[in-house]
Amino acid sequence: MSDAETPDDYDVTDDSPAATGDDEFEPVQVFPESEDMDLRPGSDDCYKCSTCDTNCPVAEVDDDFPGPKFQGPEQWRLKRKDDHDIDDSVMKCSNCMRCDSACPSEVPLSQMHNTARGSFVENQMDKLSPEYIRNRILSNYRTSAWLASKVPRLSNFMMNFGPARWVMEKTLGVTAERDFPEFAEQTFREWWVERGGAQVENPDKRVAYFHGCYSNYNTPEVGKAMVEVFEEFGYEVMVPDQGCSGTPMFANGMLDDARRHAETNVENLVAAIGEGADVIASCTSCSLSLRQEYPELFDIHGIEDVSEHTYEALEYLRIHEDLEGELDGSEVDFPDLAYHAPCHARNQGLDGQAIEVVDRIDGVEAEDVGDSCSGISGTYGWKAEKYDLSMEIGEEMFEHMEDAEGDVGMTECPTCAMQMGHGTGYEIRHPLEVLEAALVSEDTSSA
Amino acid sequence: MAIEDDVLVIGGGVAAVASALAARETGARVRLIAHKQSTLRQASGLIDVLGYHPEGADDESRTAPISDPFGALDAVPEGHPYERVGEEAVRGGLDLFDDAVGDAYAGGHTDRNALVPTHGGTVKPTARYPAGAAAGLASDERDAFLVGFDAVTGFDADVAADHLRAAGVPFDVRGATLRFPGDLRDDAKLTRYAHLLDQNDEIEVDGQSRPAREALAERVKAHLGGHERVGFPAILGDAEPAGVRADLADSLGADVFEVPMGPPSLPGMRLSDMLFEALEDAGVHVETGNPVVDVEADGDRVDRVIAEHTATRVPYRAEQYVLATGGLVGKGIRSDRERVYEPIFDLPIPQPEDRYDWFEEGAFDDHPFARFGVPVDRETRPLDADDEPAYENLRAAGAVVGGYDFAAEKSGSGVSLATGYAAGTGAGERA
Ligand SMILES: Cc1cc2nc3c(=O)[nH]c(=O)nc-3n(C[C@H](O)[C@H](O)[C@H](O)COP(=O)(O)OP(=O)(O)OC[C@H]3O[C@@H](n4cnc5c(N)ncnc54)[C@H](O)[C@@H]3O)c2cc1C
Ligand code: SF4
Ligand code: SF4
Numbered sequence: 001m002s003d004a005e006t007p008d009d010y011d012v013t014d015d016s017p018a019a020t021g022d023d024e025f026e027p028v029q030v031f032p033e034s035e036d037m038d039l040r041p042g043s044d045d046c047y048k049c050s051t052c053d054t055n056c057p058v059a060e061v062d063d064d065f066p067g068p069k070f071q072g073p074e075q076w077r078l079k080r081k082d083d084h085d086i087d088d089s090v091m092k093c094s095n096c097m098r099c100d101s102a103c104p105s106e107v108p109l110s111q112m113h114n115t116a117r118g119s120f121v122e123n124q125m126d127k128l129s130p131e132y133i134r135n136r137i138l139s140n141y142r143t144s145a146w147l148a149s150k151v152p153r154l155s156n157f158m159m160n161f162g163p164a165r166w167v168m169e170k171t172l173g174v175t176a177e178r179d180f181p182e183f184a185e186q187t188f189r190e191w192w193v194e195r196g197g198a199q200v201e202n203p204d205k206r207v208a209y210f211h212g213c214y215s216n217y218n219t220p221e222v223g224k225a226m227v228e229v230f231e232e233f234g235y236e237v238m239v240p241d242q243g244c245s246g247t248p249m250f251a252n253g254m255l256d257d258a259r260r261h262a263e264t265n266v267e268n269l270v271a272a273i274g275e276g277a278d279v280i281a282s283c284t285s286c287s288l289s290l291r292q293e294y295p296e297l298f299d300i301h302g303i304e305d306v307s308e309h310t311y312e313a314l315e316y317l318r319i320h321e322d323l324e325g326e327l328d329g330s331e332v333d334f335p336d337l338a339y340h341a342p343c344h345a346r347n348q349g350l351d352g353q354a355i356e357v358v359d360r361i362d363g364v365e366a367e368d369v370g371d372s373c374s375g376i377s378g379t380y381g382w383k384a385e386k387y388d389l390s391m392e393i394g395e396e397m398f399e400h401m402e403d404a405e406g407d408v409g410m411t412e413c414p415t416c417a418m419q420m421g422h423g424t425g426y427e428i429r430h431p432l433e434v435l436e437a438a439l440v441s442e443d444t445s446s447a
Numbered sequence: 448m449a450i451e452d453d454v455l456v457i458g459g460g461v462a463a464v465a466s467a468l469a470a471r472e473t474g475a476r477v478r479l480i481a482h483k484q485s486t487l488r489q490a491s492g493l494i495d496v497l498g499y500h501p502e503g504a505d506d507e508s509r510t511a512p513i514s515d516p517f518g519a520l521d522a523v524p525e526g527h528p529y530e531r532v533g534e535e536a537v538r539g540g541l542d543l544f545d546d547a548v549g550d551a552y553a554g555g556h557t558d559r560n561a562l563v564p565t566h567g568g569t570v571k572p573t574a575r576y577p578a579g580a581a582a583g584l585a586s587d588e589r590d591a592f593l594v595g596f597d598a599v600t601g602f603d604a605d606v607a608a609d610h611l612r613a614a615g616v617p618f619d620v621r622g623a624t625l626r627f628p629g630d631l632r633d634d635a636k637l638t639r640y641a642h643l644l645d646q647n648d649e650i651e652v653d654g655q656s657r658p659a660r661e662a663l664a665e666r667v668k669a670h671l672g673g674h675e676r677v678g679f680p681a682i683l684g685d686a687e688p689a690g691v692r693a694d695l696a697d698s699l700g701a702d703v704f705e706v707p708m709g710p711p712s713l714p715g716m717r718l719s720d721m722l723f724e725a726l727e728d729a730g731v732h733v734e735t736g737n738p739v740v741d742v743e744a745d746g747d748r749v750d751r752v753i754a755e756h757t758a759t760r761v762p763y764r765a766e767q768y769v770l771a772t773g774g775l776v777g778k779g780i781r782s783d784r785e786r787v788y789e790p791i792f793d794l795p796i797p798q799p800e801d802r803y804d805w806f807e808e809g810a811f812d813d814h815p816f817a818r819f820g821v822p823v824d825r826e827t828r829p830l831d832a833d834d835e836p837a838y839e840n841l842r843a844a845g846a847v848v849g850g851y852d853f854a855a856e857k858s859g860s861g862v863s864l865a866t867g868y869a870a871g872t873g874a875g876e877r878a
Contacts, residue, residue: 049489050711053636060638067636101736104483104778131862291757307758318450319761348734349480349756356732368727371720395646 018098023209039076039115042108046073052099052109057373058092061392068099072112086120092386094377095251096343111296113314114250118297121253134172138379139248140257142213153181175387178422181218181414188216188223192239202236207316208272208279209239210265212286214414225436226282226313232440238277240268242284245286247344248378250293262298265290269309270302279310282432284345284412287312291348291393312345312412314353314431327360330438336406337366337429340397340420342413343373354410354431361438366410369400374411376419391423398423410434449762452478452732453878456871457739457752458771459792460485461860462845464722465867466769466874467731468543473875477731480754480763482738485719486776486846490859492681492714493563493708494544494552494575496537498857501527502818512572516861517558526850528862531825532869539872540864546574548718551830553581562586566602566680566708568610569789570572574861576707577687577714582676583704585616592674593622598633599640601709604678623670628652628662628872629770637711641685641861647694660691664698676702681713688717739763739772741793749838752791767840767874770794770821770829774846780819787819789847794821794829794837796849820849827870840877842870 046069053059053067071090078084093113100110125132137144139279163366169176176223186194188211215223227237248260269279269290290310294303319324337358341351351371358366375393380386401409401424409420409428417428454470456463459481467479497516501523513519520537523529528539544556552575554561560572562585570585574785583591595604611620629650631639642648644663649656652665667677677695683705696703707714726733732784734754741753741760751764752779770792772779781790787798796819821829828836829843844866846853853859 050637051484051488054488054638054711054713054716055484056636056638059636060642063632063635063639066634067634102484104486104489104776106483106778288757291759295758304758309759311756311759315756315761347736349734349754351735352733392646 016245030383038111039108042112043073043076046103046107047104047105049104051102051104052107055098055102057096057098057375057393058094058389060330061389062092065089068093068109068113071116072099072109073107075116076112077248085124086116088120088124090116090120091253094380095247096373096377097347098343098373101347109294110293113377114253114255114293114297117250117253119253121254122255125253128272130172134174134383135252136254136257137172138174138382139252139254140244141248142244142261142377146217149318152185154212162302168192169384173384174382175384177387178382178418181214181418183217184220186220188220189239192227197239198231198237200231200234200236202234203276206236206238206272206275206277208269208277209237210242210245210269210281210286210290210310211239212278212281212283212414213244215282219414219430222282222430222432225430225440226280228440229317229432229435230313233317233326238272240272242268245281245283245289246293247285250289250297251378251380255297259298259300262294263300263301266294266300266302266306269306273305273309277309278316279306280313280316281310282313282412282430283414284312284342284348284350285415288344288348312348312350314357314435315348315350318353318357323357324360325412327357327435327438329362330360331362332434332437332441334361334364334434334437335408336404337364337408337410337434338369338401338404338406338426339366339410340369340374340401340416341371342411342416343377345412346371350412354412358410358431358434361434364407364434364438366434367404367406369397369404372396372400372414374413374419376415376422378415381415381419390419394419394423449764450478452476452765453765454478454767454769454871454874455480455752455765456769456771457481458485458769458773458777458847459483459735459771459847460771460777460845460863462773462847462863462867463721463723463769463771464547464628464726465540465543465864466771466842466844466871468547468729469539469868469871469878470769470875471731471788471871472543472728473872473878475767475875475878477875478613478763478765479726479731479733480737480739481733481735482772484735486773487719487722488715489710489712491565491709491712492577492718493571493573493580493707494541494554494860494864495853495857495862496541496560496574497529498560498572501799501851501856501858512560512562512570514559514572516560516574523574525851526822528823528848528851529858531823531850532827532865536869537861537865540861540866540868541574543868544864548721551717551721552576553578564607564611564616564678564706566605566607568614570611570614570616573855577705577717578705579681579683579705579714580690580817581704582702583678583706585611585614585647587676588618589675589702589802590619590673591621591676591678592671592701593620593678594670595624595680596627597624597637597845598627598631599637599682601682601733602706607706609712621672621674625670628666629659637682637713638685640682641713642680644691645686647685656682660694662791666693667695668699671699671701671852673700675678676704677703678706681708682712685713685717729774734801737761739791744838747836747838748840749792766878767768767842768838769842769844769867769870769874770847771844771863771870772847777846779845779847789821789829792829792841794835794843795832796821817852818849820847822850824850826873827866840874842874844870
C-alpha cells in the first residue's frame with residue numbers, strides 16, 4: 001500500500017457539492033480530491049531516480065509516452081501550482097502498475113495515474129467522441145458480456161463476424177486483429193445455481209468467491225475448478241452477488257462506473273465477511289483491485305475490511321492449508337506449461353507461486369517465461385491505435401513461450417491469456433485447473 | 448499454517464541474492480522475499496570490493512586508489528564488515544558472483560582492481576566489471592573515441608574525454624556529441640533506446656528506413672578518425688547487449704564498449720536480472736512486491752515474520768533468517784526526525800544522541816550517517832543493546848549492516864557479497 005492518505009469522507013468521482021461538502025467545486029480543478037486525498041507525501045518521496053521509467057513497458061515502445069515519473073509525481077506537482085490541463089498522454093498508460101512495484105521510494109504511482117486519468121476523462125474528454133464511447137464500452141465489458149451470454153452462440157458468431165468487426169474498427173477504434181473471447185454456453189453462476197449452490201457447509205471455513213466477469217461469462221471452468229478445489233479442502237464456498245472489479249474502468253478513467261460497481265461489491269462482500277468468510281479471487285487483477293485500488297480511490301463503508309480480507313485463491317491455500325503436503329505424491333497427466341506471471345500478480349508479490357505450487361505435482365512441467373509484460377493490459381490492446389504497440393510489448397513473452405518446452409500456456413489473468421493465445425496460438429489454462437486435476441478429478445487426464 | 452522454509456532471506460539486492468545462493472549451496476530450502484527493486488538498478492553495475500582505504504587510514508593513503516583490495520583488507524578498522532567476516536568470505540562472495548554471472552562479467556582473472564572510466568570521466572577502481580565495459584579499461588593503451596547523444600543526459604562525451612585526459616590516462620581520448628538517429632523525443636527513456644537496438648527496429652534517417660544498429664554505426668563512422676575503440680553511454684541493448692556491441696563493432700571496424708552511467712542504469716538492470724535468473728536456476732523460491740513488516744519471536748529465536756500482501760498479513764516461517772534489506776536508500780534502515788531505526792526487528796543502531804551530530808561540516812567529511820547500520824558479531828548476527836546476538840537465528844547482510852561507508856570506500860557490492868556469503872552459509876548450515 002502506498003504512503004498516501006486515503007480520503008476520509010468522499011471519493012474522487014462524486015463531485016456534487018453535497019458529496020464533497022464543498023459548494024465551491026471548481027470544475028477544472030485538477031485532482032479535485034487533493035484536499036482530502038493527500039498525495040503530497042508520496043509526491044515528495046520521489047527522488048527522480050527514474051527506476052519507474054525503466055520499468056514501464058509502454059515507454060519502452062512508444063516514443064510519445066513520457067513515462068510514469070512524469071505522469072505521477074511530476075505532473076502532480078506541476079498541476080498543484082498552476083491550473084494546467086492534465087496531459088493527454090495519461091491515457092496511454094495501460095495501468096499495468098509495474099511502476100508502482102518498481103519505485104524504491106514507495107511513491108504511489110498508480111494511484112496518481114488513476115486519479116489523474118479519472119480527472120482527465122471527467123473534465124477534459126469529449127463525452128461524445130468515439131474514443132470516449134469506445135473506452136466506455138470496453139471498460140464496461142461486464143454489461144456487454146451479460147447481454148452476449150444470453151445468446152452465446154449468436155454472440156460468438158457476431159463478435160467475430162468480419163463485416164461487424166470492420167465497422168467496429170472504423171467507427172469505434174476496436175481492433176479487428178483480435179478474436180473476441182468466446183462466451184460459454186452456460187455461465188458460472190448458472191452452473192452454480194444448477195448444481196444447487198454450495199455442497200459443503202462449514203461455519204469455520206468459509207470463502208466468498210469473487211469470480212469476476214471473465215470466469216463467469218467466458219471461462220466458467222476456472223470458477224468450477226476454484227469451487228471444487230476449495231470444497232476438497234473442506235471450505236464452504238459462497239458466491240455473493242457482484243459487479244465488475246473495476247479494473248478496466250480504472251484503466252480508462254471511468255471512475256464513476258467503477259465506483260458504482262465497487263459499492264455493490266463492498267456491500268455484498270462485507271456481508272459475507274460478517275458471516276465469517278474471507279474473499280477469494282481467481283483473477284489477479286480482481287484481487288489487486290479489491291485489495292489496493294479500492295481503498296486508494298474510494299471511501300466506502302467497509303472498504304478497508306474487504307481489502308484486509310481479500311486473497312488470491314492459490315495464495316489463500318498456501319497460507320491456510322498444507323497445500324504442498326497435499327500435492328506431494330499427486331500425479332496428473334497434464335500438458336507441459338509455459339507460465340506467464342501477470343503484472344498484477346507481480347504487484348501483489350504472487351509472481352512466483354504458480355510455478356512453485358505446480359512443481360510439486362508429478363507429471364506437470366511448468367516453466368516461467370520471464371518477467372516481461374504481456375502487452376495487452378486489459379482493454380489497452382483492444383484499441384486499434386494501441387494494437388501494434390501491444391504486440392511489440394508482448395514480443396518478448398511470445399518468443400519465450402515458443403522457446404519453452406510446453407505448447408500450452410498458463411496464467412491467472414484472463415486478458416494475459418487472450419494475448420498469450422493470440423501471439424502464439426497456444427491454448428491457455430489457469431493454475432486452478434491444474435490443481436483441480438491433481439486434487440479433485442478422479443479422471444486425471446487433461447480433459 | 449504459514450509458508451515454511453529452512454532459510455528465509457528478506458531483501459532483493461546483491462546481499463540478499465548472495466545470501467540465498469550461499470544458503471542454497473548448503474542444501475537448504477531457501478526463500479527470498481523482496482519488497483521493491485534493489486538499488487542495483489541504479490548502481491553502475493560495477494562490483495566494487497575496496498577502492499579506497501576506509502576511515503582510520505591516514506589521509507594520504509585515503510586519496511590513492513587501492514590496486515590490491517585483498518592486500519588492504521587487514522587494514523580495515525574493527526567493526527567494519529570485512530573485519531567481521533574475513534577474507535575468506537570476501538573471496539567466497541566473489542566466487543558466488545562469478546558463478547552466477549558467467550562470462551557476462553570480467554575481472555575474475557586477477558586479485559587486482561581494474562580501472563574503469565565512468566560517465567563523468569573519472570577512473571574507478573573496481574573488482575568486477577561488465578564484459579561490455581572491458582574494451583574501455585583505462586589501463587588499455589589504445590586511443591579511444593567517446594560518443595554522447597544530445598538526448599541522453601548524464602553523459603557529456605567531450606567533458607568526459609577532457610577529464611580522462613586530465614586524469615593522465617595513457618592514451619589519447621576524444622569525444623563528440625551526436626544526434627541519435629531516428630529523432631526520438633528529447634527525454635526518451637533509456638529503455639526505449641535499448642529496445643530499439645535489441646530489436647534492431649527500422650528507423651527513419653533522411654527519408655530512408657534502415658535497421659537501428661546500422662543507422663547508429665553509420666552516424667558514428669563519420670567522426671571516428673583512426674580510433675581503435677569507441678565508447679557509448681550504457682544504452683546498447685537490454686536483452687542482448689553482446690549482439691548489439693558486436694554488430695556495431697563490425698560496422699565500425701573498431702572495438703565497442705559501454706561507459707557505466709549514473710542512475711537509472713542499464714548495466715545495473717541487466718545485472719539484477721542475471722542475479723535473479725541465478726536464483727531461479729539454483730531453485731530458490733523468490734517473491735517480490737511485498738514488504739516484511741513484523742516479527743513474532745519465541746524467546747531469543749525468530750519464530751515467524753509477517754509480510755504485508757497489500758493489506759493482508761501473511762506469515763512466513765523458517766529455521767534461519769537473513770536480513771538483507773539495504774540501508775537508508777534501500778529502506779532497510781529508516782529515519783525520522785527523532786532517530787534512525789531498523790523497521791522490522793527494531794534492532795538497535797548506534798547513533799549520536801543529537802541528530803545534528805549525524806553530519807560533519809564538509810560534504811566529503813566522514814559523516815556518521817554514512818556508516819549507520821546494525822552492528823553484527825563475527826557470524827553476522829545483529830547485536831542487541833548489550834552486544835549479544837539479538838536473535839540466535841537471525842543474520843544480517845549488505846547495506847543494513849553498519850560500520851562502513853560504501854560511497855567513500857567504493858565497497859558497496861563487495862560488502863554485500865561478503866556478508867551475504869557469510870550470512871547465507873551460516874544460516875544454511877544451521878537450518
Ligand atoms: C545510486 C547508487 C549507486 C551505486 N553505485 C555502486 C557501484 O558503482 N558499485 C558498487 O559496488 N556499489 C554501488 N552502490 C552500492 C550498492 O548498490 C549497495 O551498497 C549494495 O549493493 C547494497 O545492497 P543490498 O543488497 O544490501 O541492499 P539494496 O540493494 O538496497 O536492496 C535492499 C532490498 O531490500 C528490500 N527491502 C527493504 N525493506 C524490505 C522489507 N521490509 N521487506 C522486504 N524487502 C525489503 C528492498 O526493496 C530492496 O530490494 C550504489 C548505490 C547507489 C544507491
Ligand atoms: S521510481 Fe519512484 S523515486 Fe524514482 S523517479 Fe520514479 S517515482 Fe520517483
Ligand atoms: S502503470 Fe504501467 S504503463 Fe502506466 S506508467 Fe506505470 S509502468 Fe507505465
